[in-house]
Amino acid sequence: MKLFLIRHAIAEDGDDDDGRPLSTKGAKRFADVVKTLRSLDVRFDLVLHSPKLRAVQTAELLHTLVDGSFEVTPLLAEPPSRALLEACSGGSVALVGHEPSLSALLSWLVLGKPSAGRFELKKGAVACLEGEAEAGGMTLVWLLPPKLARAR
Numbered sequence: 001m002k003l004f005l006i007r008h009a010i011a012e013d014g015d016d017d018d019g020r021p022l023s024t025k026g027a028k029r030f031a032d033v034v035k036t037l038r039s040l041d042v043r044f045d046l047v048l049h050s051p052k053l054r055a056v057q058t059a060e061l062l063h064t065l066v067d068g069s070f071e072v073t074p075l076l077a078e079p080p081s082r083a084l085l086e087a088c089s090g091g092s093v094a095l096v097g098h099e100p101s102l103s104a105l106l107s108w109l110v111l112g113k114p115s116a117g118r119f120e121l122k123k124g125a126v127a128c129l130e131g132e133a134e135a136g137g138m139t140l141v142w143l144l145p146p147k148l149a150r151a152r
């Protein structure tokens with residue numbers, strides 16, 4: 001399976017953490033990320049995303065790359081869990097969420113231990129993994145920082 005970990009794009013500041021929308025700058029920069037993913041022939045069978053508005057809006061920007069469905073899951077607004085891994089079904093799945101949970105998930109899947117801080121996912125970054133969605137069962141194939149997508 002291919003698993004793509006995507007950190008939400010830059011959001012507006014605000015007191016309502018769940019309701020913070022993407023900033024204009026964040027949406028524009030993530031559109032460049034989507035263009036780069038398209039040029040790499042990336043497609044998704046399933047997109048799972050956090051219920052927080054900035055993750056919802058980031059997931060929506062992926063619509064041109066999605067052959068399957070979009071699903072909201074509160075599991076992406078929490079620390080990594082086996083339940084989240086069990087929700088990943090299909091050949092190519094994107095998970096759109098937040099830090100530090102995504103870095104911890106990346107560490108768990110690649111190194112076998114869910115420790116945040118080993119990998120840095122900037123806002124709008126995409127990590128591509130391949131293998132079995134289990135602790136230590138995946139390989140990090142590439143990591144696309146948003147700055148690199150903008151440089152194309």
